[in-house]
Amino acid sequence: MAQNTERLATLPQNRTLAVSVQNLTRRFGTRTVLDNIDLEIGKGEFVALLGRSGSGKSTFLRALAGLDHDVVGEGSLQVPSSLSVVFQDARLLPWKRLVDNVSFGLQGVNVKERATQALEEVGLHNRQLSWPAELSGGEQQRVALARALVRNPQLLLADEPFGALDALTRLRMHTLLRRLCQLHEPAVLLVTHDVDEAIHLAQRILILDQGKLTVDVPVSLPAHAPARENEIARIRRYLLQHLGVEIEPVSDTPAESQDPPNQETAAPDTAQEPTRHRRAA
Numbered sequence: 001m002a003q004n005t006e007r008l009a010t011l012p013q014n015r016t017l018a019v020s021v022q023n024l025t026r027r028f029g030t031r032t033v034l035d036n037i038d039l040e041i042g043k044g045e046f047v048a049l050l051g052r053s054g055s056g057k058s059t060f061l062r063a064l065a066g067l068d069h070d071v072v073g074e075g076s077l078q079v080p081s082s083l084s085v086v087f088q089d090a091r092l093l094p095w096k097r098l099v100d101n102v103s104f105g106l107q108g109v110n111v112k113e114r115a116t117q118a119l120e121e122v123g124l125h126n127r128q129l130s131w132p133a134e135l136s137g138g139e140q141q142r143v144a145l146a147r148a149l150v151r152n153p154q155l156l157l158a159d160e161p162f163g164a165l166d167a168l169t170r171l172r173m174h175t176l177l178r179r180l181c182q183l184h185e186p187a188v189l190l191v192t193h194d195v196d197e198a199i200h201l202a203q204r205i206l207i208l209d210q211g212k213l214t215v216d217v218p219v220s221l222p223a224h225a226p227a228r229e230n231e232i233a234r235i236r237r238y239l240l241q242h243l244g245v246e247i248e249p250v251s252d253t254p255a256e257s258q259d260p261p262n263q264e265t266a267a268p269d270t271a272q273e274p275t276r277h278r279r280a281a
């Protein structure tokens, strides 16, 4: 991780890595969008990536997915060979039934059965013979998740997968994604604009700003209110400040508004020996 990243916890040294990126750089013409980025993601770890519009989140995800061959740098990019990508639009093949969309390119035995089971996992029971055009946007996105996870990927890359959905459907998709991740245990990198989505889903949140990962914080929410709500509010304020969003002061908790996420509630696997590197002035 770059020296100027604001980090609130030291990650365990001996954890198994799903992703290891060193010195990743991407330029478009003379413009450097990703500037010598370092990142490690542990096996099964759920990481959210926030950043202002145009900060390079999708560019970073595309580089990890192997969809960008113009990434430069002297460093290395190690990602598992079994990875799946989900985008904001479901990108289903309209001429194929759902079961054939999900099983498309799937190797091995019982391909149709596995695809049907994956559709059931996302709540689309008895819909395997439907066509994509017969589904709502949320249902199509569930098929995209089924297609991604039927491969049991070690890494799931998701680029604003719920960005086009209404608020209620998005909440349902959060619950579904959480359940699917418990089931399949992939490492996840979720690109999102939605600070609350990041807080509720991720174990760790990054912010990409001016080509660098400037924030890297663990998230561990207490199980019960009101401690949970307080911690969510505190992390939200912290992230919004680092995203450059003006925040109204909160009158009853003025001292907390500048504070980082609570060290004491940080996830056990990311809370050892807290260190903090302030961004260079």
Ligand SMILES: Nc1ncnc2c1ncn2[C@@H]1O[C@H](COP(=O)(O)OP(=O)(O)OP(=O)(O)O)[C@@H](O)[C@H]1O
Binding pocket: 028, 033, 051, 052, 053, 054, 055, 056, 057, 058, 059, 060
């Ligand atoms: N193929 C390309 N050619 C030139 N510039 C590009 C190309 N792809 C991306 N960029 C530029 O790189 C920058 C980062 O784009 P990217 O899509 O990664 O940002 P983002 O953080 O995902 O944005 P958003 O949140 O708005 O989706 C933008 O300024 C964009 O114009």
